[in-house]
Amino acid sequence: MLLAASCVGCAVALVSLVAYLTVQSNMYQQFDDSLIHRAAAAVKSTPVIAQFREVPSAVLVSSDIEIGLLQANGELIRPSNGTPPPAGSDELAVATGAASYSLRTDDATGMRVVALPSGNGQALVLAQSLEPTRRTLSDLSLVLFLFGGAGIIVAAVAGTAVARAGLRPVERLTSATERVARTMDLRPIPVTGDDELSRLTHSFNTMLSAVAEAQERQRQLVADAGHELRTPLTSLRTNLELLLAASRVGARPLSERDRVDMEADIRGQLDELTQLIGDLVELARGSEPRTENERVDMVEVVERALDRARRRAGDSTFDVSLQPWVLTGDPAVLERAVLNLLDNAVKFSPPGTTVGVQLRPLGDGTAVVEVADAGPGIAEEDLPKVFDRFYRSSEARTLPGSGLGLAIVKQAAERHGGAVYAGQSSAGGALLTIRLPGVPG
Incomplete structure (x- = not known):
């Protein structure tokens, strides 16, 4: 869940930053192009100072610009009802002919200022507020932040759901292995689906089947060995009890022929037990891992x-x-x-x-x-x-x-x-x- 949320968060942050910087660059570029275009259109007809002072204020308000003519001596001529644009050394350099144009942002007023030559010894100065553009970019950053945060939350929730769904088979398999270790119950684990975990469960079931089969073979071997050992041991015990009984005081002694037969029978039974034990050891060794051939x-x-x-x-x-x-x-x-x-x-x-x-x-x-x-x-x-x-x-x-x-x-x-x-x-x-x-x- 943390990994998914982190990855989505990094991706959203990167995409939001790139989108914001791209929109910011384009908006400022369009703003500058529009301002320069207006200034160039105004410069084409060199304004008469008297007429310039009489520009209607409604035109200035509706266009959201401030305009003025800056003389080489530093005098700024503006419409009578208008607000003078910011004018500084950059604009004065254009008026005196030291620069072909100037374009800057005035930090004090938050306006974008452009100056173009307008006849000898003067420059046309236009200024427009950056506030609408900055407000738009602020809204954009807020939208990107809110939607990015929502995306991260959705990614975290989805990651949690996916992680739980993906780990559920692992939890079942873990519980099953713990059950096998605790109870030695070798029943197969139910399998659903055909993904990697399902194949792992199939493999685990195959291992359980092999262990169960080996356990059953071992149990059968012990049972069969006990059965086979019972007969010679019983006969051996009977013969030994007869020999011991015959050796007690007052008991009827065995004839020499019977004693010889019993001793031969005991030796035969011991040989049979020795062979059986040897064969069992050989079978057990054969189940060991192979040595170097x-x-x-x-x-x-x-x-x-x-x-x-x-x-x-x-x-x-x-x-x-x-x-x-x-x-x-x-x-x-x-x-x-x-x-x-x-x-x-x-x-x-x-x-x-x-x-x-x-x-x-x-x-x-x-x-x-x-x-x-x-x-x-x-x-x-x-x-x-x-x-x-x-x-x-x-x-x-x-x-x-x-x-x-x-x-x-x-x-x-x-x-x-x-x-x-x-x-x-x-x-x-x-x-x-x-x-x-x-x-x-």
């Missing part, structure tokens, strides 16, 4: 993953076909993703079968890492869900695992600008694929 040779990544997978593959073997492919990324993350695919294939493949591993470019700027097993395969209804966190098909529930391995694969692929797919292999088992952008090595 490096050049990654996918052939080396797959070969390192194969070396680790062979050590725990038992009787399973790998049929490997690798073509050069290079991309920019995190080799450790990609190696973990490929290893998870290999471990998953070994887990579901019958002993003594072969797992197919391929790395091949597709010719569109991407390459795929395909892992095919000879297991029971994936049901059609499970294909869209196998990469979800903690999702395990009915066949997988009887096998060890946390349900996070393939979720880690998906996260690694998306982190590198790729995607994951699940399908059926030619041998009837599962075919899991990572698709990554890059260039041939």
Whole structure:
């Protein structure tokens, strides 16, 4: 509001000043031109002094001028009923021939005085009051001041209205952000219009949606993790309670076979918990901002993953076909993703079968890492869900695992600008694929 009023005030003041000075200059110029024209017309007929003294006073009053003949000796001849015009050294210089003409303002009387030569040794002097012109300029200055002030007031009022209307969406957005910070209520903010603030509100709503989605994923992860942890912890607690109960005085001791089975069961449950916690940590690390990436040779990544997978593959073997492919990324993350695919294939493949591993470019700027097993395969209804966190098909529930391995694969692929797919292999088992952008090595 202050800015608008100040700008309008400066503009009005500047325009008013320029207008006043222009009108003042034009009015004074017209006044002088008219006075000089009258004097020149009077000079054309050199007046006879006797007749000059007899000029009717009504003519002088109606024309609002004072007239006189100034002699070289300083004598001023005027009409008998008229008022003598101011005459000084400037007019005397014209009468004596020292100056061709004179034009001045007499400060004492407030009159404009012009003197023109009128024959030898005399000058015709005309004077006219500046009061009407000054009064007109005074009225003009008053009008400009009043209308300028009114314009500033109108500008201030309009600026206030515009500022309030413009800041109202900002106030709503500010209130909404304060509400979110205070209550963690992530509901979208209503949007009206299509101006910059509306687009800002749209962007803020998009951010709220992303935060709400992340919050929901976090809540779901915690719920799923709690659910998955409950089963091994419950079994572990049961076995420990049985061992403690059997060790009490007077309790029936466990047979050696039962004790060995319980200890093996406890070790298996601890391994399962360790794997689950490790997978959760891996997923949490995958959500962190990217570190500086490096050049990654996918052939080396797959070969390192194969070396680790062979050590725990038992009787399973790998049929490997690798073509050069290079991309920019995190080799450790990609190696973990490929290893998870290999471990998953070994887990579901019958002993003594072969797992197919391929790395091949597709010719569109991407390459795929395909892992095919000879297991029971994936049901059609499970294909869209196998990469979800903690999702395990009915066949997988009887096998060890946390349900996070393939979720880690998906996260690694998306982190590198790729995607994951699940399908059926030619041998009837599962075919899991990572698709990554890059260039041939």
